Amino acid sequence: MRESNRGGIVDFVVLGLIMLGAQTIYDMNAAVKAGISLFYSASYGSIQAAIAKLLREGKIEIADYETEGRRRKRYGILPAGREAFYEWMMSIPSGTKLEVQILSRVYFAGLLPDDDGRKHLGENIRTAINNGLEELLALEKTLDSMDVSGELQEVFRYQRATLRYGIESHTMARSFFERELP
Template sequence: MAYVILGLLHLWPQSLYDLVKNFEAGVSLFYSASSGSIKRALDGLLERGAIEADDGDGPRSRKVYRVTAVGRREFHEWMTGPLAGPDAEAAALPRLYFLGLLAEPERGPVLAGILARIDADLARLTDLATQIEGVDVPDELRDVFVFQQATLDYGITSYRHSLEWFRDLAQRHADGSAQR
């Protein structure tokens, strides 16, 4: 979550209220967070010097957060680094959302990293499907197995679609037609 907040703060300085509204308005498409979890992430970012805060002016005097040089460096390293975590989609979509914040030459390698991660995860699922072919399932577990296999099939289909979609985007980016 910290990197998503850093990405949002790259756009403009924001209060906690603004950040919550921005999560609701767009980020929630790929990442959900409560105001309490956003506040805890802000506190952690403040502690390590990735952001700074100023008391705002006006009757509500909301604290306004902005990215520091440390935060810009952390965000850049995260955007251009390997995709971590067990879920490729959860790792890829925040980077896709903020890809326009990177310099043009850095975007292709990020897309290539996303493609490599999706391809590796698809290979893992495909291998699993191959391993369970012809497994002798006891009659009392056959119904359970059918739906577990359907879940695996869904995952494979989803990863194939993601791979195709990201390949198309990477190609459009390489051709210069990804920009609107």
């Protein structure tokens, strides 16, 4: 299954947080700051926009409650939201910011209903990493065949160092996820 194009990462982070239990926007913002921000940065405004979108799409619902004299909205998951979340979790991460795509799924892997789902997630993550590594290795091969003029050799040297970092990062990630999500 390919990466779902419906919605950005923040939509799925919000769905995942709500799958953990009904939450206010303040709760979600605090959760992002407390842990999710290690791999993904979502502003209060982007969380708010995602909530509005998910409400329009019928994926979440509002349950009002009172606290300390202030009326705050708490959001709960609807079947369409649960389905969209699981579809995203089971899709192969792709596109830009692959690390964010992968770590967002890993963060919520415990929400998958069974070991088969987590195994499938691990397979999809390794597929995404291998695809990215193949692209980087192909680029390296192309660059190996280039003749770079003397004045650009120093620039090229550091561009190659950046590419090598990407290759080594993907290689480490593959090894890590083979261990962590067998």
